[in-house]
Amino acid sequence: MNPTWAERLARRMVGWYPRRWRERYAEEILEVLDQHQVSVRTVVNLAANAAATRLDPAYRPATSATLRRFLRTGAALLATVAAMPAAFVGVQLAFGEETEFGMTGAHGLAVSGDGRLVATSSGASRVRLWNITDPRHPMLLSHFDAGTTLAVSPDAHTLAVIGKRVTLWNITDPTRPARAAALPEYTRHASAMAFAPDSRSLAVGYHGGVLVYDVTDPARPRSLTPPPRQPADDSSHDIGPSQFSPDGRLLAIKSGGSDQVTLWSLADRSAPRSLTTVVFGHDEPPFGDLAFSPDGATLATATVHGHLTLWNVTDPASPTVASSMDDGPVGPAPDATVGSVLAFSLDGRTLSSVLGSVRSVRWDVTDRTRCRHVDDLTRADAGPGSFMLTPDGRALVSAAHGADTLHVWTL
């Protein structure tokens, strides 16, 4: 059910509380708003409390900024009242975190299994956790320094970050992330990570191999695989997106350098076995993506130019092409900042493919051998940045380079 305008406005009001207050209480108050009968009174009450909290010295970062912040609150309130009819057709909202960090690009992006929690990384190592329950109003919950490449466990309890090595964070309470453990030093060579569907295993991919950790208790990760014999520290061999099959027995890892995917058998978690490698495109740049269907029988791959292939992986040692589609040129030539992302709907009948963060194409893939084009949406460009689809394919999350903001589009 779609939220009413009052519910949306109420959530937006939570965004006006000072950052320090939000980091502590936003998640809880959003949960209360989920259950509460939200009325105009709720919205006015939140606005008044947000304004009062902004004036509270306990939540004020610096006295010099007080007046500016106060004026901004007032201006924002006025602007909302003035723009009420327009406020809900806008597609993006960026929170003003304008004073705190150097504006460097966003690198990493990860979404929880329920599509409510997003982790982004930017700059050298700044990680941020966001609540996107209301996709129009992403809510910053916390931030900390950890690294750049990210993976969120499907149950949203654990975050894995590749920094100087892989670290695990307990994010059960995303407003208070806590470092739980660090994996061995050699994991600094890792360039891809994926959590198993049950959130109990973490696969760490590096050029030429896979390490598997039992992370049932993120504070006590257990290495299931032996250390790599000769770790490659050549970062030009970065490997790309990786994903477990829904039954957790297969791991698909896209390798860098070209659009190819290697399937690993994780039937025995302590002995990952490379089964096969298939090439799915020759487009440049090789920034394609992959996705397993919910039944695990199909692997979809897409190149940066929208060349889509459905692979029958019933026998993962010898995948066959079920169908292949081309949806033509995407418009502006892709450059090094774009890519392609893919996700199946939960019922496995629809495949969403997003190209270069500007164009979203949906396919009816009920019949894996005869895919039907459903619709094609071209949106305002979010600008270069990282982007990905929520696991149900219903929303596109984009963390723009050059700004510490998050954009969410519902598809």
Add this chain to the structure above:
Amino acid sequence: MHTKFDESGRFADPSVLILTSLAESPKHGYAIMTDVAEFSGVAMEPGTLYGALARLERQGWITPMATEVRRRPYQITAAGRSVLAQQLQSMREIARVGQARTRPARPASA
């Protein structure tokens, strides 16, 4: 039986209502709201609730417990209990005086 007060018509301080609710058992935000509505008839809004919760927590009168699936229960501290007892005592005093003064007035003697 309660008359339903909205917040503009309330007389009780939200802090007293919250402490009273938590004096019974620890509760998360929404449970506090429903409990308060039930025993006092005051329909508290989330903004007021969290404004008061944040203040009470800073004063050390309540303390947050571990989050359970996005909900965080709060419990009253010993200091919170004693502050609540003092507040209630003073309210009793006000109630006593107020009741005495609102009794039908006798004809004024000249």
